[in-house]
Amino acid sequence: MTTIKESSTIQANKQLAYQECPVTYVMEKIGGYWKPIILFQLLSGPKRYGELKRAVPTITEKVLIQQLKQLEADQLINRKAEPVIPPHVTYSLTKSGKALRDVLWAMANWAAMDSKESGKIFRKNMKDFPG
Amino acid sequence: MTTIKESSTIQANKQLAYQECPVTYVMEKIGGYWKPIILFQLLSGPKRYGELKRAVPTITEKVLIQQLKQLEADQLINRKAEPVIPPHVTYSLTKSGKALRDVLWAMANWAAMDSKESGKIFRKNMKDFPG
DNA sequence: CATGGTACATACTTTAGGGTAAGTACTGGT
């Protein structure tokens, strides 16, 4: 990557940095801890809010909703709400989101390999994870 | 993924969550904004501190060093220091780190595709990025 | 009344991450 203006105003430059580095581009969209995990869960098909909550038990509702909103804003997922009571909302991957399948599965495969080598074993076979 | 103990002590459960979800496993190691970017830069071979700094111009020295330390602690990179003045330190991917190539390149490919579709164009061809 | 279900919102607090500035130690050049 070429050097751009040396500045200490990092946030200002971040707006342009993604055009210089593809991984930066991806990080802008799915960077952080939770987004890839949520996206991985949606690989196996649309899920309702409660399903996601149970699929990722370590996330708080507040953060889950936040992340879903951001993912929707970035057009990686769709949110479909039925006009019913009780609420009925379904989240699904967009085309762009589905295209992340290779990324997420590369992650999963790396995890399986790395966990095996470090003596930690997954409690399920890779076949059990959403694909 | 199976449901584990419903607890609001998220951090306590995170220690175990990675065993349930491979992507969580990966996020524990490379989650966040900067780590994948740094790892991507090291794909093309060992780099000295200053080279990394120039390769990722939007990162502050403080954060770069922090991230490098974490990556080293997680055994994704090696740090080799020569006993000379001025200092001469080289960072390189471990075997485990190199195994992330598929992940990082899947990201890069997704970025290229997504940027094309959204009308944003990378300033370099994919061939120009570290492989 | 309580509990369960659905999917959130809000207020406040805590934690984590990042930024800025200055510094360390040594060498060499202007």
Next chain:
DNA sequence: ACCAGTACTTACCCTAAAGTATGTACCATG
């Protein structure tokens, strides 16, 4: 003196992200 190079460290501050607790609205059941 200053600046350049090498690779960090530390103190303080600020922002961002996450956590906790409570609430919303509606329906059904014990």
